[in-house]
Amino acid sequence: MKLKEELHSEANDDSSPSADAELFRTRDIEQARDWGTRTFCENELRNIDVRGELDARLMYRKYGSIGIGRMSYGGELRIRPTTFDDFYLVQVPLSGGEHITNGNQSVSSSPTVGSILNAGQQHEIVHTTGTEKLILRIDRGLVERLCGQHLGNDAQTRVEFDTAMPLDSAAGRRWASTMQWLFDYLDGTPSSSPLLAAQIEHMIGSLLLVSQASNHSLALNEDRSRSVTPAFIRKAEIFIEERAHEPITVGTIAEHVGVSTSSLYTGFRKYRNTSPMHLLKSIRLNRVREQLLKSDPRNTTVTAVAYQWGFAHLGHFTTYYKRWFGETPSETLAR
Template sequence: MSATCVFPSELNSSHAALQGWNRELDRVQDFDQVTEMVGRAFKPHAMQLRDPARTLETRLYSTRVGRLSMFFLEYGAEVKVEPDCFEGFVLVEIPLRGGGQYRCGGETLDGDTAHAAVMSPDKPVHLNLAPTLSQLIVRIDQGMIDRSCAAHLGYQPKEAVSFDLGLDLSGHAGRALTSTLRHVLDGGAGFSPLLDNPIYCAHIEQMLIDTLLYAHSHNLSHRFEISRTRPAVAPAYVRRAVEYLEAHAADAVTMDALAAAVGVSSRALFTAFRETYDQTPMGYLRELRLQRVGQALLSGDPASANLTQLALQWGFFHYGRFAQYYGERFGERPQETVRRARG
């Protein structure tokens, strides 16, 4: 595949696919206004015009696809942008025209219409963007990515997913990603109610996240390889242990009681869980309890608003530790889940 843009060459600010998007900035030249509005969309940042004699002519359009945010951005001038580290979200920046140099953590990418940048949180970001650059940007919540990763692996890894910076748009991940985004753009242009349909949007969210998890390199890619080679059928006593944990998730369960319930030694059960789920039985139980808490909070049931009582109900007797586990698992505090469910 040639190093040309994988999107139609006419995808620009006047393209029909972008007509229904929110026009945050439209040919704006004021430096402070541009810095403020782009900072609101992503993160407050420092910005510098590389050629002080040249003025900005910035376009920033935005739309939502479920819980994803999508942007069309062009500055109209060569700029240096330094947002430090992104917090809680991944940005996928796809040049439609022009290019730039992207640095994220210890990696550097010369981005162009054949190479996108995937920037994960908690890594310092530095951008040098060409005056001709137009880009399509997708913002994905890190918590959504981590939850999908756990669902695919069957357990919750201790570390968050962190992607490699460079994404070859002619490779497997690049073609799958851009194909999905073209589908969104074409659908939005031809039948805009699609973007208001929660089932459609949830499908798009999952397609984009799964594409990145399975086809683009990240720090847990090797776990996906392991999960493919791990035997699909767990030992019978492991399956019985999982059934026992699901039925007694709210009860006081000890390792010895669990082993006795399924008829093996604690050591044998511990080893089999490690080999099957890369997790201890008690770690599996904690993950199960967190899922039950999360489901209760998302249900909007008024009874779930008492967070301390809900944590106790599911076996978390130290609220501060529960809140820490919950934040690591879902990427937000329990109170934020309650507010989101009510909203």
């Protein structure tokens, strides 16, 4: 996709990025750093080749728990982002390449080798001249929640991916083409329905888990090879995910997927090692956390958010929440 000249923000433009789409082009390194901070996290940019000309560009669109973009810096730079705790960053070079270090680990990225920057780790990126890449920001909570669901437990499961992502394998090519599809799909498209957004988030997060090696790859592969999950289980999970804000019951779920409540309970116990209502509670707890993290404590209360997501007994809710996330909801809101 070509960047449209009439929409470029030049170096003297102080406008803020919009909520849905961000597009900038600048030759000023401080403005490029500022846009990177607004979109991702605090970062340090430094020109390596002082003779090279900076031409930083970013097209980025946020969509629920994911964000997709296409970016380049033109010249050769060293990028040192601060440690980010709440998202993973997937990078697929379209041209050129980058050298990424993470502690003692080093990866040379290219159009045949992508990369994933894990949440909670410190990275340094050397971006070579002429490099352009697709980038995907995906919320850590979404990935860890999906991983827990696939493994059959109720809680978020910490996920740590390998930094190097082979793009010349079948799985790598499938992932790269999916990122390109998502970028093209969201280009110039207004925000769609929450239902569709939830389905796309689920697809992208699940595809990342099965496409890229991680600390749970063996368990995820064993889970898939051990037995084929009945279609009604997946249909029920999607229904619960999309209707978590509604007062749904086990009977409602069973009726939607076309099985009896006993069959629904049996299926969830066998294939997910949980129950439909435990899954609903875990999703609602994660939604509460997401809302608290985004809210201003001056205008929001824990009680109001808990009630909104169906937790009528505040004492029980606080106990569940602390067990899930290791902190009280008030501590989350105060962040």
